Amino acid sequence: METTMGAEENRAEDVPVIELSGIGVTHHVKGSSGRRTLEALRHLDLEIAPRELIVVVGESGSGKTTLGRVIAGLQKPTRGTMKFMGVDLSKASREEFLRYRRAVQMVHQDPYTSLNPALTIEDSLTAGMKRWDPWMKKDDLVRRAGELLVLVGLSEERHLQKYPHQLSGGQRQRVAIARALSISPELLVLDEPVSMIDASLRIDILDVLIEIKRKFGTGFLFITHDVALARYLCEKAGGGRTAVLYRGSLMELGETHGVIEAPANPYMMALISSSPGSRTGSSAWSTKLANSPEDDVEGCRFYQRCIYAQAVCAAKEPPLSEVAPGHLSACHFNGALVQSTTTATTAPASLSGPPSPAPSGPGATKT
Amino acid sequence: MSSPKGAPPAQPEGPDSPPPRFRAVRSIWTNRRSRVGLGIIVFFLLIAILGPLLLPIPRSNPSHAYRPPSLSHILGTDGQGEDIFAEIAYGAGFILQLSFIAAVVATTIGTVVGITSGYFAGYGGKLLTTGTDIAVTIPGLILVIVVGSFVKATDPLVIGLLLGIVGWAPFSRSIRSQIIVLRKEPFIETAQMMSLSSRRIIFVELMPNVMAFIAVNFVFIFEIALFASVGLYYLGVLPYNHLNWGTMMNQAFQEGSYLTASGLPSLIAPLAAVSLLALGLILLSTGLEETFNPRLRRG
Amino acid sequence: MESLLEIRDLGVSYFLGRSVLTAVNGIDLDVHKGEILAVVGESGSGKSTMAHAIMRATRPPGRVTGGSIRFHGSDLLKLSSGEFRKIKWEKIAILSQASQNAFSPTMRIRSHFRETMAVHGIRDKKLVEEVSRRYLRQVSLEPERVLNSYPHELSGGMKQRTAIALTLVLDPELLILDEPTSALDVVTQKMTLELVKRVHEETDVTVLFITHDMPLVADFAHRIVVMYAGRVVEIGETRDILEGSRHPYSHALIKAVPTLHGDSSKVASIAGNPPDLTREIRGCRFRVRCPYAQRLCEEEYPPLIEVSQGHLSACHFARTLDLPS
Numbered sequence: 001m002e003t004t005m006g007a008e009e010n011r012a013e014d015v016p017v018i019e020l021s022g023i024g025v026t027h028h029v030k031g032s033s034g035r036r037t038l039e040a041l042r043h044l045d046l047e048i049a050p051r052e053l054i055v056v057v058g059e060s061g062s063g064k065t066t067l068g069r070v071i072a073g074l075q076k077p078t079r080g081t082m083k084f085m086g087v088d089l090s091k092a093s094r095e096e097f098l099r100y101r102r103a104v105q106m107v108h109q110d111p112y113t114s115l116n117p118a119l120t121i122e123d124s125l126t127a128g129m130k131r132w133d134p135w136m137k138k139d140d141l142v143r144r145a146g147e148l149l150v151l152v153g154l155s156e157e158r159h160l161q162k163y164p165h166q167l168s169g170g171q172r173q174r175v176a177i178a179r180a181l182s183i184s185p186e187l188l189v190l191d192e193p194v195s196m197i198d199a200s201l202r203i204d205i206l207d208v209l210i211e212i213k214r215k216f217g218t219g220f221l222f223i224t225h226d227v228a229l230a231r232y233l234c235e236k237a238g239g240g241r242t243a244v245l246y247r248g249s250l251m252e253l254g255e256t257h258g259v260i261e262a263p264a265n266p267y268m269m270a271l272i273s274s275s276p277g278s279r280t281g282s283s284a285w286s287t288k289l290a291n292s293p294e295d296d297v298e299g300c301r302f303y304q305r306c307i308y309a310q311a312v313c314a315a316k317e318p319p320l321s322e323v324a325p326g327h328l329s330a331c332h333f334n335g336a337l338v339q340s341t342t343t344a345t346t347a348p349a350s351l352s353g354p355p356s357p358a359p360s361g362p363g364a365t366k367t
Numbered sequence: 368m369s370s371p372k373g374a375p376p377a378q379p380e381g382p383d384s385p386p387p388r389f390r391a392v393r394s395i396w397t398n399r400r401s402r403v404g405l406g407i408i409v410f411f412l413l414i415a416i417l418g419p420l421l422l423p424i425p426r427s428n429p430s431h432a433y434r435p436p437s438l439s440h441i442l443g444t445d446g447q448g449e450d451i452f453a454e455i456a457y458g459a460g461f462i463l464q465l466s467f468i469a470a471v472v473a474t475t476i477g478t479v480v481g482i483t484s485g486y487f488a489g490y491g492g493k494l495l496t497t498g499t500d501i502a503v504t505i506p507g508l509i510l511v512i513v514v515g516s517f518v519k520a521t522d523p524l525v526i527g528l529l530l531g532i533v534g535w536a537p538f539s540r541s542i543r544s545q546i547i548v549l550r551k552e553p554f555i556e557t558a559q560m561m562s563l564s565s566r567r568i569i570f571v572e573l574m575p576n577v578m579a580f581i582a583v584n585f586v587f588i589f590e591i592a593l594f595a596s597v598g599l600y601y602l603g604v605l606p607y608n609h610l611n612w613g614t615m616m617n618q619a620f621q622e623g624s625y626l627t628a629s630g631l632p633s634l635i636a637p638l639a640a641v642s643l644l645a646l647g648l649i650l651l652s653t654g655l656e657e658t659f660n661p662r663l664r665r666g
Numbered sequence: 667m668e669s670l671l672e673i674r675d676l677g678v679s680y681f682l683g684r685s686v687l688t689a690v691n692g693i694d695l696d697v698h699k700g701e702i703l704a705v706v707g708e709s710g711s712g713k714s715t716m717a718h719a720i721m722r723a724t725r726p727p728g729r730v731t732g733g734s735i736r737f738h739g740s741d742l743l744k745l746s747s748g749e750f751r752k753i754k755w756e757k758i759a760i761l762s763q764a765s766q767n768a769f770s771p772t773m774r775i776r777s778h779f780r781e782t783m784a785v786h787g788i789r790d791k792k793l794v795e796e797v798s799r800r801y802l803r804q805v806s807l808e809p810e811r812v813l814n815s816y817p818h819e820l821s822g823g824m825k826q827r828t829a830i831a832l833t834l835v836l837d838p839e840l841l842i843l844d845e846p847t848s849a850l851d852v853v854t855q856k857m858t859l860e861l862v863k864r865v866h867e868e869t870d871v872t873v874l875f876i877t878h879d880m881p882l883v884a885d886f887a888h889r890i891v892v893m894y895a896g897r898v899v900e901i902g903e904t905r906d907i908l909e910g911s912r913h914p915y916s917h918a919l920i921k922a923v924p925t926l927h928g929d930s931s932k933v934a935s936i937a938g939n940p941p942d943l944t945r946e947i948r949g950c951r952f953r954v955r956c957p958y959a960q961r962l963c964e965e966e967y968p969p970l971i972e973v974s975q976g977h978l979s980a981c982h983f984a985r986t987l988d989l990p991s
Contacts, residue, residue: 118575
């Protein structure tokens with residue numbers, strides 16, 4: 001049990017904090033056309049090393065939130081095993097499970113519902129501390145709470161007595177982060193923590209996370225749909241991996257820099273081309289991406305929306321294989337496609353640049 | 368709850384903004400509806416307390432029957448020559464006590480059962496839920512009539528207890544729904560992730576968020592008990608009680624005196640008293656609702 | 667260039683008991699016919715308040731305190747509610763974050779279309795069907811499947827597109843998009859923008875796009891208006907603002923958002939906090955956070971200075987400022 005904030009010194013460095021093997025989560029949904037099974041997560045294997053920063057990107061419905069919740073222990077997987085520090089959680093003793101419980105904490109997406117509106121900031125921050133360090137004196141608790149606030153960039157003491165409704169969204173998220181840190185977790189799962197905050201205020205929160213990682217060696221599982229944010233976070237933190245999820249399957253995994261600059265998987269290429277400021281011609285993906293994916297397909301999950309799709313893609317699901325050391329991708333054409341996106345494709349000017357000014361005067365028609 | 372869209376721009380309230388609980392109490396004062404409602408209730412409380420101190424117990428005096436309102440009898444006299452205002456005053460205390468006890472009993476049982484069945488999803492919770500569902504289906508009126516017939520009690524506390532026991536179930540169900548919704552909120556999830564004890568979660572994290580709901584429902588149950596008891600006394604189901612608004616109405620009807628001008632006050636007075644008190648309660652609960660749910664406010 | 671919408675000296679305040687929050691403080695804005703104009707600002711800049719004022723959706727404790735919003739010459743703020751109702755939806759339509767959830771869960775999509783058109787006098791079933799199909803196809807949806815569905819049967823992206831189709835069905839002249847993509851993922855965001863762009867090319871509808879995300883509108887808008895603390899601080903063509911901003915705030919705003927290929931080390935958040943809009947502020951409202959602030963900034967409020975053709979900036983030093991790229 002830790003009494004000071006900080007990473008355990010005597011931790012075996014090579015045991016992954018979280019190890020997922022064959023994890024699957026299936027929901028049974030009652031639709032208007034009878035019962036359907038929704039596979040939020042399909043066969044997923046992932047290892048998260050101690051102190052690691054790993055970003056999970058994908059659109060809505062990709063399963064990234066479900067993955068975060070499984071790792072955080074809020075969602076039980078319907079298949080597969082999850083190990084914490086080498087211990088299979090389904091077979092863990094109560095003590096081992098409690099260790100896991102403390103070690104993995106989560107920061108939710110919506111800052112307006114992640115703090116209890118009836119509690120002061122101080123109460124919210126000290127709740128976990130009181131439970132795990134019950135012998136801490138009140139003065140120490142308050143002091144610790146204050147330190148946590150400073151850590152997340154809220155330097156004023158008076159914030160402690162405030163209620164959540166008196167803080168802005170960004171401030172609330174900081175408090176949520178501080179609260180998660182209050183019991184010294186090994187891994188922090190952040191589910192789109194800045195998506196509900198103004199674009200210009202996001203990096204402040206990201207910088208706080210980077211500082212926390214630097215100081216305490218906390219690991220992060222950062223879930224986002226914004227590839228630019230993923231890049232910023234990993235660059236500033238000095239490295240990190242990115243996992244790309246699509247409809248419950250892992251499509252690509254590797255060092256963030258490589259995955260973004262030279263993606264091997266068409267889905268990642270599609271994600272990048274959809275991001276603002278991408279160099280690739282967006283028209284290439286627009287029409288195909290607009291297709292709705294079909295529910296049950298034998299082959300690759302991305303088949304209907306992929307511009308490189310061939311017959312083999314519809315027939316067989318591509319396995320996750322190595323494109324380069326440490327860089328995995330699930331595509332039948334791994335490696336063959338890498339080249340085509342690093343060279344910036346020059347799309348027709350009318351589509352890649354800003355629209356030409358509207359014609360003045362009446363009677364100007366457009367087809 | 369979602370981010371406040373369409374609300375005034377996100378400017379945090381000043382550092383001196385009081386916490387939700389105190390805001391509620393203060394808002395009762397500022398909300399016109401609840402202020403009026405509270406005023407009416409206080410009025411009846413005063414009558415109930417001061418009445419028996421200042422006025423003599425109404426005594427049967429047939430020669431003074433159906434006297435019109437005068438200085439000695441503010442509202443006149445009824446068929447037995449008893450002072451109507453005094454009857455109202457003495458009856459007020461009875462009915463207020465009764466309704467209050469009923470509300471306390473129903474709210475307490477309902478809250479305990481509702482929160483427990485809502486929070487604990489396992490067998491215990493399911494058992495309680497089923498028990499509640501059964502309790503809801505028991506016809507309360509029949510139960511009251513049956514029990515009332517062999518519990519010859521005139522003590523308002525006993526009657527109140529009876530009504531409370533009969534009426535806790537629906538409230539329990541609605542609190543349970545609230546808890547089920549709250550249980551899924553991220554801040555409760557976080558509390559669970561931090562392995563906070565169930566006791567802590569229920570009392571410190573959940574309860575303050577349903578206090579508003581409980582308060583509004585308390586007033587509501589109070590009101591229901593009021594109507595139920597007056598009605599039951601009027602019908603003669605509950606053991607005869609001399610100084611009682613319900614029995615006053617019963618007598619007025621029985622004597623048929625309400626058809627005459629002189630006999631009207633003996634019926635109107637208790638009727639008006641019930642209506643006025645109920646109005647006060649409705650205003651108070653509406654005001655409370657508006658306070659706790661700002662979306663209902665109408666400026 | 668003809669102006670479709672002319673806003674002059676618009677003021678909107680929120681009356682919160684003891685204090686008054688001035689959300690919009692004297693805005694002058696022209697929306698040119700046929701253009702896509704982006705209004706960019708952070709929360710609290712007044713951009714949404716302004717959009718609501720245009721749609722006469724300002725609700726208490728908010729109130730329009732002054733100014734005019736001229737649409738085809740007539741002041742929208744002074745029209746009767748009946749007259750305004752005719753304009754609403756037919757001439758000016760609005761799509762916001764709430765639009766996605768504004769579907770009635772018990773009505774099929776077809777009924778939604780019918781209802782919208784019926785409100786404006788179009789009741790002929792055949793015509794309604796034809797128009798609905800046309801617009802659904804325009805937003806790349808299969809009319810057959812969507813019209814028969816209930817809202818919950820559609821995916822988020824499909825609901826978004828259906829919402830867009832519903833706003834277009836009456837052929838409005840002006841389409842106001844109030845942060846429609848804020849809660850959506852990057853793929854749906856891109857799809858929405860491309861859709862609007864395509865519709866704009868086909869129908870010449872004027873678009874007013876409100877957002878807090880500057881990079882989003884780089885390939886989308888013709889002109890950008892930057893708002894801060896209830897006022898316009900910079901107006902200009904998209905390229906001029908993004909590559910050659912002449913206002914410290916716009917410049918800082920652009921620098922504060924990480925891009926896909928930009929230099930991460932150059933990304934920096936804006937120092938300080940947004941001003942308290944319940945207080946009167948002398949001089950430039952950005953000065954306390956501005957690295958270039960001088961005495962003059964405290965004394966005088968900077969007017970909109972023309973830096974080049976069509977490019978204005980509300981900074982005393984707009985012409986001479988040296989802003990690093």
